[in-house]
Amino acid sequence: MNIADRQRAFEDAFLGPGAVRSYPARRAYAEDDSPVRTPFQRDRDRIVHSKAFRRLKHKTQVFVAPEGDHYRTRLTHTLEVTQVSRTVARALALNEDLVEAIGLGHDLGHPPFGHIGEEALDRCLRERFPGHPGFRHFEQSLRVVDVLEALNLTEPVRDGILRHSSRMEPPASLEGRIVRLVDRIAYINHDIDDAVRAGVLAERDLPVQPIEALGPTGARRIDALVRDLVEHSERAGDVVQGPVAGPAMDALRTFMFERVYLAPPARDEHVKIERVVTELFHHFAEHPGELPPAASPDDDVARRVCDWISGMTDRYCLRVYTDLTVPRAFAS
Template sequence: MANSVGGSPRAPYAADPAGARRLVAEPSSPTRTEFQRDRDRIVHSTAFRRLAHKTQVFVHHEGDHFRTRLTHTIEVAQIARALARALHLDDDLAETVALGHDLGHTPFGHTGEKALDACMAGHGGFDHNSHALRIVTAIERRYAEFDGLNLTQTTLAGLAKHNGPLIDAAGRPTARYRARGVPEAILDCDRRQPLDLALHASLEAQAAALADDIAYDAHDIDDGLRAGLFTLADIRAVPFVAGVVAEIEDRHPGLEAPRLIHELTRRVITRFIEDAMGESRRRIAEAGVASPEAVWTAGRALVGHSAPFEAADRELKAFLFAHMYRHPQVQAVREKADAIVRRLFCAYMTDPTAMPPDWAAMAGAGDRARAVADYIAGMTDRFAVHEHARLFDGPTDLR
């Protein structure tokens, strides 16, 4: 099994499930690899099910056909598997990291995370990536022999570092954590189960990270057009998209809008995936890696896009930021969602008994702010709205 992936030869630099280790030792499975077991545990977790009712960009009641965190996660997992399979990696591990990468998200998407982070400013802050680690190592309580999901070290490292190393060789925080340091939840996990925070993650985790980016670009085009936040004429301002639209119109003149939008979305995904396959093969060959360990110490991400597609990605994100994420309709909802999270935090901090008894007990026994943040982070959009209505006497209109 260690020598093949889905019937294809396993590359020497692919992660090997046979060598994967867990913090709490468990008997091996006669029917599944260690990474397949990790994947299944994530899929059966409470946190994963809640993603169905957590916002991607729109709140849950604004339309049944817009993406949620769950549909986004499934799309990321599909793209991650495609990339991993093309590169002869372990596609189960790529899928596992993809399925777990958003477990730590709050209700109301990045708006909820920013609000909760502000509330936790004096208590270590809040970060969805580190919260995902807390979920899979402590908060999920389903198994008789351990808290969390007891995932393999390889999967945990992938969840922590899929976007790159968190510290440099001197131990200084890098990238997103440079300003205020690596979150304590990640450092605590690293102390118990070393994650090699200064090294790159597996190629499978890198594939999941790039898949996340590809999925975002494509489905935000789809959702934004279908919601009327911008038009096809507007998005032609992005040269890459304009070229794809022109190709579709040339091949299918007079195509109705819904079909054209779907054709655009699928072709954007295809173009980005195919470019990533070619560029990643080039980088891997150039680096000369011949083992998973060599990937970790390569000094750069080996799964990525070519320079022209990196430029297209930047242009597309700039367009979406201006026309979708900062659209007045979306901004109005975000302001209300921000207020809900902040008011809930204040209410539970003032009176922890407003939470369920087990959460109130945790707030009383230890770090009250962290217990409150954990409770709010686990809420779905709908439950957060209901809790706000219960505590503050009346419904909240997010429309």
């Protein structure tokens, strides 16, 4: 039996009826199947070996350029989302390889400085290029795998990457819907952990009712949310939360926006980030000759500037900004 036959037999025996099957592989460009890996495993490996994936280790999750060793980055967030998503997929008898590939690829298009960098890029595009649809990290993630790195991923992985954000319609697959929900479960809880570590929050500041419903620690809350997700999804035949856990998680998210993401200390840093991204955007829009070659013959200046800045890590972005704005004799 080759790997394809073994995998088909395994999936027929152990996966639920709603699970996406690994074969046949649906790609934009047909390829021969690997003799030792399923199509979704190949997608996973292509993502992990991509340059965009490696850059995630130096991209902000919430705290910009944290000095401590234990704060999350976009890479550690990605790994946490993937690990929890695989747990849910296994419990629901869905395709773990598909979930893993989507989880690892979902944030490849995130620009430096997290959602503040995303908002700054979006605003710059709309203001400088009227009629431009703007910048969204989930669309850029798909562009990374389709164009910038040309990974030729399977259609279910591409769909899950593009539609992992709540700003899009839900993914077509149950596996993609797992990643979409677990993304939120992960970032709410690890951002609370990082905010407490940074002294922005104290444990006693957390809202009482959601904590009573989900648990006093990040690990307990994630465990409660995962068990709730598995239990209610199994009953519903879809990826859903229960009537207690879902609202409790939403309340924690609202609290984090009020007390951390949009709080005065964060807004002070947001102004600085917006200045950096905005000045870089306008500089390169005015000097397109300084940009790397276009990834596609159809790319205009707006697209090229967007690709260049969104691909930067936080520290590289700051270095480019410093080179452009600080006289070399005075740079330290």
